[in-house]
Amino acid sequence: MILHTLSAAPDTPAFQHCLAQLQAADALLLMGNGVYAALVGAPAGQALGKACANLYVLDDDARTAGVAAQLGAGVTPVDFDGFVALSERYQRQIAWY
Amino acid sequence: MLGPEAFDREGFLRNLQDWSPSVAEQIARAEGIELGEGHWEILHLLRDYYAQFDSSPAMRPLVKYCAAKLGADKGKSLYLLSLFPGSPAKLGSKIAGLPKPENCL
Amino acid sequence: MSTPTPRLLLVTRSAPYGASLARSALDTALAAAAFDRAPGLLFLGEGVLQLLPAQDAAASQTRNHGKVLDSLPLYDVSQLYVDATALTHYGLQAMALPAAAQLVDAAAIRALLEGCEQILSF
Numbered sequence: 001m002i003l004h005t006l007s008a009a010p011d012t013p014a015f016q017h018c019l020a021q022l023q024a025a026d027a028l029l030l031m032g033n034g035v036y037a038a039l040v041g042a043p044a045g046q047a048l049g050k051a052c053a054n055l056y057v058l059d060d061d062a063r064t065a066g067v068a069a070q071l072g073a074g075v076t077p078v079d080f081d082g083f084v085a086l087s088e089r090y091q092r093q094i095a096w097y
Numbered sequence: 098m099l100g101p102e103a104f105d106r107e108g109f110l111r112n113l114q115d116w117s118p119s120v121a122e123q124i125a126r127a128e129g130i131e132l133g134e135g136h137w138e139i140l141h142l143l144r145d146y147y148a149q150f151d152s153s154p155a156m157r158p159l160v161k162y163c164a165a166k167l168g169a170d171k172g173k174s175l176y177l178l179s180l181f182p183g184s185p186a187k188l189g190s191k192i193a194g195l196p197k198p199e200n201c202l
Numbered sequence: 203m204s205t206p207t208p209r210l211l212l213v214t215r216s217a218p219y220g221a222s223l224a225r226s227a228l229d230t231a232l233a234a235a236a237f238d239r240a241p242g243l244l245f246l247g248e249g250v251l252q253l254l255p256a257q258d259a260a261a262s263q264t265r266n267h268g269k270v271l272d273s274l275p276l277y278d279v280s281q282l283y284v285d286a287t288a289l290t291h292y293g294l295q296a297m298a299l300p301a302a303a304q305l306v307d308a309a310a311i312r313a314l315l316e317g318c319e320q321i322l323s324f
Binding site: 092097 | 215323
């Protein structure tokens with residue numbers, strides 16, 4: 001089980017590498033430019049959701065980007081405390097940026 | 098004899114092209130070291146290392162490189178410490194006119 | 203995997219020049235090795251371009267990344283993993299790799315990520 005953090009937009013190699021390594025029991029936290037994958041109806045987000053059910057988005061970044069009101073179903077907003085809690089729950093963490 | 102402006106605050110040559118055997122003598126004197134044959138062997142080896150790897154070695158790779166090039170007797174930290182007391186990788190690089198090793202402890 | 207997975211895995215995903223990330227990964231590898239924590243290095247995606255032979259950095263007055271990579275065995279950094287898919291992507295299947303390098307596919311990469319204790323990505 002790995003916590004992935006993705007802070008690159010869907011059109012990047014970082015996104016593709018993350019998607020390639022994402023597995024069902026993992027968790028994925030979208031942050032920075034990664035939050036655009038959380039847009040409802042975004043194929044990128046659907047691809048992520050197919051690979052892994054535990055999708056989170058950093059709330060502050062989602063608000064900043066203007067996607068907070070259009071989050072895809074199944075994407076859970078978390079604050080920084082939530083981020084810390086995720087880090088504690090998953091032993092390994094990898095950053096895709 | 099190079100003036101003080103040729104060296105950085107720690108005494109490493111600013112411009113690697115300024116190095117010559119007499120500059121090495123100058124740096125060594127400032128460090129209280131009289132260069133002998135054993136020193137020169139290591140200084141040349143350090144310059145070879147730099148040419149090959151584009152970096153100054155930390156202690157561990159220096160020891161391994163010495164062992165590979167000069168034999169097991171000289172590939173020992175004690176031997177290197179006897180020539181360049183304290184921190185052989187750092188001091189040796191300094192006298193050999195190379196940049197300070199980046200990962201030297 | 204023929205060698206045990208490393209405790210510390212550095213994932214390097216950048217080409218060697220143009221940005222400092224690849225250099226940071228390499229410097230981190232050397233520093234960790236100096237602390238007796240020789241890491242594994244995973245060259246992923248664009249990162250495989252670091253392994254191109256015959257780099258000549260003299261023209262750009264920068265450190266020759268390929269040459270510094272050559273010193274890894276002297277630092278006892280001997281667990282090198284290379285993204286096979288990326289090699290194909292860049293047409294570099296036939297490229298000579300460091301002696302210690304192992305080609306890894308997506309499943310082997312996953313095993314690496316799960317097997318190590320800590321992952322740093324660059």
